[in-house]
Amino acid sequence: MNKDHESPEERRERLRQEELKNPSSSVHGSNLADLVGGLNWKVTGSIIIVGLLIYFIYGIFFR
Incomplete structure (x- = not known):
């Protein structure tokens, strides 16, 4: 799919997948x-x- 026509959810998932491939770039x-x-x-x-x-x-019960 063209990156210009992807939904925000698709873009978020694509970025997350790229981050998982290169975990050293992830700060969090x-x-x-x-x-x-x-x-x-x-x-x-x-x-x-x-x-x-x-x-x-x-x-309530364990106080």
């Missing part, structure tokens, strides 16, 4: 953006909500 390494980069906002929000619920339940 693996991070949260890599984790949620392939997920949509609903899945990401669901993960955050479930994590907060677990945190609060743990705080």
